[in-house]
Amino acid sequence: MSHRSAPETTVPDPSVPDPVLDAERAHLARAEACLAQMRVAATAVTDAGVDAWASERLGAARAERLRALAADPGVPPFFGRTDSPYETFHIGRRHVRDDAGDPVVIDWRAPMSRPFYQASAVEPQGLSRRRRFGFAGGELTGYEDEHLTADDGESAFLRSEIERPRSGPMRDIVATIQPDQDDIVRAPLAESVCVQGAPGTGKTAVGLHRAAYLLYTHGGQLARTGVLVVGPNRAFLRYIEQVLPTLGEVDVEQTTVAQLTARVPVRAVDRPEVAVLKGDARMAEVLRRALWGEIRKPADDVLVPLVGRRYRVPVERLKRYVDDLRRRARGDDDQQLLHYAAGRERLAMLLAEDARRQKEAAGGSPTDAETRRAARSPEVRAFCDEVWPARDAAGLLLALYTDEALLARAARGVLTDDERALLRWDAAPRSARTAPWTEADAVLADEAAGLLERTSGYGHVVVDEAQDLSPMQCRAVARRLAAGSLTVLGDLAQATSPWSSSDWARTLADLGRPGAVVRPLTRGYRVPAEVLDYANRLLPLIAPGLPPASAVRSEPGALRVRPVAGLAGPLAEVVAELAAAPGSIGVVCADAEVAELARLLTGAGVPAAVLGDDGEAPDRIAVVPATLAKGLEFDAVVVVDPAAIVAAEPRGLHRLYVVLTRAVSTLVVLHRGELLEALTAHPAL
Template identity: 80%
Template sequence: MSLPAAPETTAPDPVLAAERAHLRRAADCLAQMRVAASAVTDAGVDSWASERLGAARAERLAALAADPGVPPFFGRTDALPVDGAGETFHIGRRHVRDAAGDPVVIDWRAPMSRPFYQANAADPQGVARRRRFGFSGGELTGYEDELLAEPGSGHPGELLRAEIERPRSGPMRDIVATIQPDQDDIVRAPLADSICVQGAPGTGKTAVGLHRAAYLLYTHGGQLARTGVLVVGPNRAFLRYIEQVLPTLGEADVAQTTVAELTARVPVRAEDRPDVATLKGDARLAEVLRRALWGEIAKPVDDVLLPLAGRRYRVPVERLKRAVDDLRRRGRGTDDQQLLHYAAGRERLAMLLATDARRQKEEAGGSPSDGEVRRAARSPEVREFCDRVWPARDAAGLLLRLWTEPDRLARAARGILDDAEQALLRWPVPPRSVRTAPWTAADAVLADELAGLLERTPGHGHVVVDEAQDLSPMQCRAIARRLGAGSLTVLGDLAQGTSPWSPDDWARTLADLGRPDAGITPLTRGYRVPAEVLDFANRLLPVIAPGLTPATAVRSEPDALSLRPVPAFGGPLLEVVGALAAVAGSIGIVCADAAVAGVAGLLTGAGVDAAELTDDGTGAAAVAVVPATLAKGLEFDAVVVVDPAAIVAAEPRGLHRLYVVLTRAVSTLVVLHRDDLPAPLRGEAGQLV
């Protein structure tokens, strides 16, 4: 195995010199590709063609955009020789070709790149040599070879380990240079497959999900260009953390959002009590809402006279009743019959009346045109009938009536919710209007459910859902509506479930997401969290998730964990932050939400560049003060946990929250505690581990 290149004071390394030359060539070719894309001119065929050409050119330029800190390639494979010659492929984040169209760098997603991630000595997959490169500031500084055809070789070396362990400061980076075989299997799974990744902390599940999105867009670009890919995260802070991963992979147009943004049907200006929020997230509310909407439909009681082509035709009440009953049955849907949305049913009813009149006219020898039939369907007589029997509704207005009219709620909830549950949902003081109503985040999800019953929600070709273990059944249904006929990648960790709906297994969540048959793939090798930190946090697993296999770390850092009992937090916290600032990249101070303002004030008052991290991702500073409820999915080089007992006491699933908090550190975890640590984290006779 070749070691990283020696300092320049020694004899020049011809391999390193050749690779640097290829790096310069790849950079020049990529620049030429950008120039060629910019030079595409508009032939002036028509405005639509000009618009499409402009959009395609912008998309191409975005995919080729230069990133000064990202070299054109990060690896190379040398094929086993055939007739004395073997091909060489440089692997990078995007395809680079020369002026003649010959490949200079192969996109990491291309089939011929897969052996770079999967080959090993037992199964070299046609690869004789795998080469990894070391870079500093965009400059190629070293290389490392694995000779897969030689016995005893083929083991990852120092460059791979250094890249995996590299301290992380700022947003999440891509992991294309370090994807491991178990991760690669998930990334390259077929588009038709829906997958649930049960990933322990530090296993890279979020990065794997994002790289799967990039892989699918590369492999199925034509199909997904029409339907799109959607990434759903738990909050805006999380999305800010991951927002640069896909653009660095050349995919700049992927929608990244939260459930709150997806379901923003009403202005959220209030917050539910925990018991009310839990009830509103219950899957039973879906049937209550369905009944409330379709219960608006009345039975026809009279014939209808409607005009058609200068005459009036009577549609008997019995035929009207049959039409309404047939359409109402369609509102439930069956295995062989597509679900009918409420608004479409109203339009269908109007057309059925006009079609009945048309049939009568044709039986009398007439021949009305399609236009005359459509005008009859829009006539005041038909409109008045539909308003009376099948009234138009909007989601927010109907939900307002449901929460403020006890009789209406009682009819919709009969046999589903008991009296006490109905009382939790009712608003004691009716608001003046929909706009001034005290809507909550849970109400917004319910309004979205109603909107999905009223009209079809557009779907995506693939949806990636992160931190899915915390979703309520109603939130899952909101995501499922955006899925349509597409596939799903679910990312999460049952041990990190902190919401009232967090399950003990994935079956219910996958069913609520509309993909009950999705395969569950575990990731249990921790690449980012040191063994000392992970083993300490794993002591909570027998209590919070007894059925899960504990994750194992691939690296050990003897000084990674420090437990410090303190009588007060102020002085020790400043001392620890001062020491970490000299050696750590990013620093996160994690504490109970109620303590965030006090901790931030203490730090800033002592002259530390610190700021509170907020839900929208703002609060950038050298030291981030992180509410425990926002820590999930984030990662810092060094983490200081302040008062773990307060974190546990702040919520019913406090031990789950503490498990999340303890596993955010890449290099160093310091725990400052005044009270006893939770029992699972203590050794025998209450001694600290």
């Protein structure tokens, strides 16, 4: 068997001089000084006083620059170095230059930084050495050299960084990006990418770093159009919120689908079968018919007032105007697609312009302002109200649910009689404001708003946990894409929603990017092999077509499965034992058991707090509802009563797979009663 030696790791003895370490520490001090000087220079930018607009823009640019250069306590300016026969570069989270403009640290996103992530013994990419650095509290404590030969073994510094305790929010992974991840991060802006990532493969981090990379590479374009990150819930957003600012990107909007589609106040919950129907893509056609079906054929001529006279527009021309506008709304011609509200305004102008042409034919010359006044006249508005009535999103949805004739007409041939019955409200609320709207209704209202008016789009959208989006939620995201590109992140094995698909084709089609390339990530960097192998035993049941993920590291003793008669003593005992080591602890259970477990722990003197959907994360020990665990990581995880998690929802096995893969170092499973058969054959038992 061949032996691969580890890279040369140097952790200095304070009593022995190390000229290499001294030189690197000097470069670190220089980089920190240069970065501080860059902040001073940004602060010193003065206003030339050209005009108010220029002053406002200069102030905004200066504030943005200062935020991007803000100091990150404990985060050093660089984490690696590349050496070639011709030049040496230190690689860091952002570019640092000296007073002469020469680079002191190269931004990790720059093309010349890519060999740091991609170089190997097979393809050294011009490098003779890759150096990684070890830090503690911002102080450089050691270094490790890889000479990019076949004898280079596993990097101790790389493994140490991957395994570092996970207390607090998610961190960037710029020091540990692997070649397969780097390929996705640096994919072209025009390319939409779908990342099928198994647990621990870093798909969320890859998506965020891709956003940072695109902002660096295409800053001018994306500064105008913006970048949007869509997560599954506020707890998840709270977990990831510091990643992009740490990388110097402070102007990325991060939101959830619920916040994105908050068109109506949500105060009710749908039954599962109703939620599934409202999330079905067919509802888009029902809404389209309901809205455009309100347009009526003109029945009589209209007299349009213009500069003291009235001009008759005959009914035949009125019919033609309405028909032409409706064709544009259906996309039947090559003109830009027309939205409903714009069509109504355009119809009013067509009448006013018709009167203008009549006046010009008689020798008059009405102005543009006079023509616009004619379009706003009571006579024209009354005609539009009759033929092309004004609508709002909430009102349209309320009418659809309460007007049986409207629903029957809009859903004919699209929904069954039973499905229409699921949508109908027995009693009409007094107004749209007081209606018992649900989250699915908010998404439908957003669809209706998109029919009424154009939705503003972004240059790039990153959507995480996309396997759980309903078709209608996908359409809501797609409306924000405009002509931009998309990064889709998810794992089909973690699909817990009732509308989840078994492959990515339908989701990508609903997101408006059916041609997106699916990039698999199957190497787990965060989850130990013992934990991942245990969870993988569920894959034949929940996602038989997916290959199991493999872990790059093994941690003997990382998995413990323990039967218990009761939870009061064993739970507090296990959590207290885990709390003796540094790092975060997540106690994950079925949602219905959260309050009981929190009471048991606090009653035993263990300082635990419940993780809520408000995004507020407990400091160290969190009791986590199973439905909020997705996307989160903890150093140690205690899964309580896996059978209860499975029984709590139709796709409970998928949910269990999620919670079993949240641990970075240690997983403890406490179960009352029989363990699931799929898990009992594991050697750990």
